[in-house]
Structure formats: structure tokens, C-alpha cells
Amino acid sequence: MVTPRMAGFITRLAGLFDRVADPHERARAAADALAGLLRAGGILAPEHTEPDPRRYRQHLVHVDDRARFSVVSLVWLPGQHTPVHSHACWCVVGVVTGREAETRYRLDPAGRVVPAGTAVNLPGDVCWLVPPERDIHRVCNDGDRKAVSLHVYGADIAVRGSSINQVYPDPAARPRAPEHAP
Ligand code: FE
Numbered sequence: 001m002v003t004p005r006m007a008g009f010i011t012r013l014a015g016l017f018d019r020v021a022d023p024h025e026r027a028r029a030a031a032d033a034l035a036g037l038l039r040a041g042g043i044l045a046p047e048h049t050e051p052d053p054r055r056y057r058q059h060l061v062h063v064d065d066r067a068r069f070s071v072v073s074l075v076w077l078p079g080q081h082t083p084v085h086s087h088a089c090w091c092v093v094g095v096v097t098g099r100e101a102e103t104r105y106r107l108d109p110a111g112r113v114v115p116a117g118t119a120v121n122l123p124g125d126v127c128w129l130v131p132p133e134r135d136i137h138r139v140c141n142d143g144d145r146k147a148v149s150l151h152v153y154g155a156d157i158a159v160r161g162s163s164i165n166q167v168y169p170d171p172a173a174r175p176r177a178p179e180h181a182p
Contacts, residue, residue: 001045009037010062017068027090027128030152034094035126048073049148056080063158070157074149076141084113084138088165089155092128095121098147105136113168
């Protein structure tokens with residue numbers, strides 16, 4: 001089920017995308033529209049906020065009939081997180097409830113990911129990314145209650161399964177070399 005507010009948001013996005021085709025412009029337009037939607041509330045049907053005790057859960061809310069965008073909710077219990085990943089398409093994220101910590105990464109010359117800053121996003125906060133610029137990140141619910149975020153992706157997620165392009169080894173999980181040689 002899609003709430004009336006969500007139905008309005010979807011119609012608005014489809015109309016916006018009739019006028020703009022550039023990925024940056026689409027992401028910016030979707031971010032503006034999503035910020036307004038978050039202020040309005042009443043966005044998600046209860047079934048789209050159901051968690052999974054094993055891992056963060058994705059609910060596909062809507063796919064545009066011309067595959068220009070998808071709307072997805074992600075639901076996270078405390079401590080649940082994505083892998084470090086890059087993206088196959090532009091991506092706009094708005095937090096509905098809870099808090100999400102987003103760590104961005106850059107690639108070093110050897111192709112390893114290096115942390116490049118962490119931001120905490122709270123309800124109403126909206127951010128976006130357009131590959132390949134600064135599109136490697138890891139997202140974690142670092143709060144003490146369920147977090148729900150709404151995502152707009154510039155692709156058909158029903159076909160792709162997710163927006164993830166590539167998964168990288170998490171540098172925080174990498175074994176450290178000893179500091180001193182024996
Ligand atoms: Fe992501």
C-alpha cells in the first residue's frame with residue numbers, strides 16, 4: 001500500500017523528471033521534493049517500516065512506470081549497517097525516524113577505501129549522491145531505536161535488487177599490522 005502523501009510525491013517526481021534528465025538535476029529535484037515530504041509526515045504504510053532482526057531491510061515502495069526512479073524504504077535496528085559500497089545510480093536519502101551515521105570513503109592509489117568523514121543524519125535530513133563523485137559510503141543505525149529512511153534511486157530497483165554497484169572490504173574490520181617489529 002502507498003499512502004496518499006506518497007502517491008502525491010511519486011506523481012510530483014514523475015512530473016519533474018519529464019522536465020529534467022540530467023542525473024544531478026534529478027537528484028537535486030528529488031531531494032527538494034523529499035525534504036517537503038518529510039516535513040508533511042504520514043509517508044509510509046506500516047508494512048514499509050517493518051524491520052528484520054537479522055539485517056537492515058529494504059522495502060520497495062514504488063517503481064516509476066518508465067523505470068526513471070524507484071522509491072525504497074530502508075529499516076534498521078540499532079547497530080545494523082550496510083557494507084562499504086558504491087552506487088550504480090544517483091541516490092537521495094531522507095531520514096524518517098531514528099538516526100543514521102553515514103561514513104564516506106575515498107579510494108587510495110592502491111584502490112583501498114579510506115574513511116573521509118562521518119555525518120549523522122536525523123529525521124528530516126536529506127542528502128544525495130551522484131556516482132562516481134563521492135559515492136562510496138557505509139550507513140549504520142548508531143542510535144538506540146529503529147531507524148527508517150526513504151530513498152529515491154535513479155534506476156529500476158525491482159530489476160537491480162539494490163542500488164549497490166560494488167562492495168569494498170571495510171577498513172575498520174581490516175586486521176592491523178603490528179606497530180613494532182618483533
Ligand atoms: Fe548507499
